Amino acid sequence: MNASHTNITLINSSVGNPLTSDDLYVDQIGKTISRSLDKELGHLSPKVLQRLEKSREIALSLQKNKSSSASQQNSSKFGFLPKLGPLSPILFVLLLVFGIAQWQQNARINHIADVDTAILTDSVPPDAYADDGFRLFLKKMMTPSDTKPQIESMKIEESSSSAPQENIPANLENRAPDISTNP
């Protein structure tokens, strides 16, 4: 309905009747120009066609530059990510694993440094702890037993003892003084 009304108005305007609105007037001009351009399209000179082609190429190249600079701006936010492409997840996982391994390694060294500091400042020299025999001796001394001789008595017994050496270990547990105060 609107289209036919517009056509009627156009016909009317061509014979001098007043237009109904400004919009309709602009629309009418556009359509008239378009129609005349379409009509002349087949009769364009090669020079005009060449200029049009050149203008189109310029417009397309400008458009291309604009879109590529926009994508570069976008990628600069994440810098290295697009360059790595599909390798980026693998690289990040590797970096993460490396970071965790480093952290664990340093935590372990830190723990060892703590233990070493404690050993080197302990009341007993480090050699004692390196001796598994002393560890067992200490354990036996700290274990409550029925007979509880004192260290001094053990020393006296050792110094004056003429018993065969093979009997000593069997008696060590009983001879070891009980100095346990721990539960």
Place this chain on the structure above:
Amino acid sequence: MIGRRFFLACAVLTMFLTVSSFSFAQGVMPSNPSWSSLTNSQKETLATLQEDWGTLSVEQRTKWVQLANRYEKLPETDRERLKSRMSDWAKLSTNDRRVARANFIKSLDIPNDKKSEAWEAYQQLTPEEKKQLADEAAEKNKSKKPSLVNSPTLKN
């Protein structure tokens, strides 16, 4: 978008872990500390190790640097004790140090004075008695499963 956020989170976490691992204990230290890179205070503490510094592994060097950093916070008596024992400790074999650490941790609940008394008493034993004890301990250790403290990974 989620992928990018994930990667950025990973990157931040990795950087944090890496940076924190290098500055884990006290103060930032190089990953492979050379003698010349040590501070004067660290050099003074570790003076007895200077000759052998080049033969130490990276892990051992790092550990000694960390130990030197702790040194300044120790009481005077502990400092003297630590310095006098440092060289002998470094000369122990890896296995001996591992055993010493394991035994030390096991005896943490024993008071120091009791340990001192036991050590004095132990020194009074004859070599044969000590050997019998060591053999007995070795026999017992054979049947034990490796634990966190005596595992072979504790090499420093």
